[in-house]
Amino acid sequence: MPHHDVLVIGAGLAGQRAALSAAEQGANVGIISKVHPVRSHSNAAQGGINAALDPEDSWESHAFDTVKGSDYLGDQDAIEIMCREAPDELLELEHLGVTFHRDETGHLGKRAFGGASAARTYYVADITGQAILHVLYEQLMKHDVVHRYEEWFTTALVQDEEGKVSGAVTRNIRDGSMELFAAKSVILATGGNGQVFNPTTNALVCTGDAIAMAYRIGAPLMDMEMIQYHPTTLAGLGLLITEGARGEGAHLYNADGERFMEKYAPNKMELASRDVVSRAEQTEINEGRGFPDGTVALDITVVPRKRIHEALREILNVGRDFAGVDITKEPIHIKPGNHYAMGGVKSDTDGLTSIPGLYAVGECACVSVHGGNRLGANSLLDTLIFGRRAGAHAGKRSKGSPMPQPSRASLDDEEARIRAIFDRERSGRRVSEIKAELGATMDEKCSVYRDEEGLREALEVVTRLRQEAKVATVDDRGTIFNQDLLGALELQFMIDNAETILVSAIERKESRGAQYRTDFPDRNDDDWLKHITVQPNGDGEAPEIEYSEVTMTQWEPEERTY
Numbered sequence: 001m002p003h004h005d006v007l008v009i010g011a012g013l014a015g016q017r018a019a020l021s022a023a024e025q026g027a028n029v030g031i032i033s034k035v036h037p038v039r040s041h042s043n044a045a046q047g048g049i050n051a052a053l054d055p056e057d058s059w060e061s062h063a064f065d066t067v068k069g070s071d072y073l074g075d076q077d078a079i080e081i082m083c084r085e086a087p088d089e090l091l092e093l094e095h096l097g098v099t100f101h102r103d104e105t106g107h108l109g110k111r112a113f114g115g116a117s118a119a120r121t122y123y124v125a126d127i128t129g130q131a132i133l134h135v136l137y138e139q140l141m142k143h144d145v146v147h148r149y150e151e152w153f154t155t156a157l158v159q160d161e162e163g164k165v166s167g168a169v170t171r172n173i174r175d176g177s178m179e180l181f182a183a184k185s186v187i188l189a190t191g192g193n194g195q196v197f198n199p200t201t202n203a204l205v206c207t208g209d210a211i212a213m214a215y216r217i218g219a220p221l222m223d224m225e226m227i228q229y230h231p232t233t234l235a236g237l238g239l240l241i242t243e244g245a246r247g248e249g250a251h252l253y254n255a256d257g258e259r260f261m262e263k264y265a266p267n268k269m270e271l272a273s274r275d276v277v278s279r280a281e282q283t284e285i286n287e288g289r290g291f292p293d294g295t296v297a298l299d300i301t302v303v304p305r306k307r308i309h310e311a312l313r314e315i316l317n318v319g320r321d322f323a324g325v326d327i328t329k330e331p332i333h334i335k336p337g338n339h340y341a342m343g344g345v346k347s348d349t350d351g352l353t354s355i356p357g358l359y360a361v362g363e364c365a366c367v368s369v370h371g372g373n374r375l376g377a378n379s380l381l382d383t384l385i386f387g388r389r390a391g392a393h394a395g396k397r398s399k400g401s402p403m404p405q406p407s408r409a410s411l412d413d414e415e416a417r418i419r420a421i422f423d424r425e426r427s428g429r430r431v432s433e434i435k436a437e438l439g440a441t442m443d444e445k446c447s448v449y450r451d452e453e454g455l456r457e458a459l460e461v462v463t464r465l466r467q468e469a470k471v472a473t474v475d476d477r478g479t480i481f482n483q484d485l486l487g488a489l490e491l492q493f494m495i496d497n498a499e500t501i502l503v504s505a506i507e508r509k510e511s512r513g514a515q516y517r518t519d520f521p522d523r524n525d526d527d528w529l530k531h532i533t534v535q536p537n538g539d540g541e542a543p544e545i546e547y548s549e550v551t552m553t554q555w556e557p558e559e560r561t562y
Contacts (some may be wrong), residue, residue, distance in 0.1 A: 007183035008143025012040035015189030019386030025395025045129025070371025176479025199238030200437025223343035233337030351390025372513020
């Protein structure tokens, strides 16, 4: 039985940062990923990372922008920690070898991002996530106490008789073997749940695994209704066009040639917060001022060609390869698309959840620093700050404590569950068909605009799909790289995520941040300035709903305008 002081599940930025931090405490660390770590979805983060490094800026200003961007649903104690620790974390990355852009004077270069009162986004062209991910992976390889399990799929968390997490059950994707890992602490870092929606900017691996696994053992999920739609994605494909394009000065136009953000955010224009820009675009499209393909235009030609090649080279390739557009010469058509989950496993500022021994960090967690709406370039910061804090806490916690001996009954149960999937009749719907219906339903009923009727219709579909998923056809019965089986397991995770998103969205009877209810169009601080948490109901019925207070420190809610 493999055993580690700290077991990290997920090897994107949050997971790798947690593993490094735990290793620095002298802990023996295992890090598990269902793909090679540098293929994690953090690889796709384009725009940059926020930090108030400029002497004329301040962490307090960064924190206020984040609180305001969250539509006052973010916990201000956690936001203060993130923004206060951001400069040191950024400089640490630079010292490790991340080649951040430098300006003509040799200083670290920065650009403006949406919802920010100052330019504080530091970047590596439009491949910032990839650059940081590769540097962290290099650092991981230097540590003898960090053991990497690449292309292993975690199917379930294991608890002892007292309810403490004592390890996890995994499947080696390469040969189909099952293994039980023992650990003093487990850190969840598997990313978001974007594949619940279709289309999405998220990678195929973003199926909400950790969120569902934690939920199944009783960990509360928080703010699950808050799903961010990014303003600039390619219609039908979900490919992301970085916010850095608007940070460099790109404009948005409708089919009538109007720069329509003047109506919705006259001060910040295209650099209003993402939920504001997405709603503005969707309104233009819904009211008939979009293009026939259901889009609006992003005009990057106003950015100097030299600057595009320097700072936006990846989306130059995306435009050419996937839309047939040279963004240096003509506008590209975009629309809002699923991008990010603000909600996740409820955790504190050290990553601790309500389950002893279990931590959650990154997009699968909810600290909550993003509240109702995440500011661009705060996601990489979130993964690094709280990944580091959780790793350090788990590493210290492991010193002197005995290694648990989880029961092999958990492994037997998971092996039996997989055999049952293989033994199914070949008469059910295919996994891909169920996943496609789930994604289309969520995108139609639970996106930029929502109402109770549509949300309840979606919940009915998800309830039906849960039953169909139990008998879904799996054609591949082999052991080596069986993606058909993994798809069936991921589908069950996604359905858990979808149900909790919809239940939470129905419960919040107001509009705040990414949740815009057309039947409740106003923000209602008197009744809904609180977090919604959901937990599984032991009798298999609908999830149990509870509330928790939003932590306030120095900023009282006010009208949010840009």
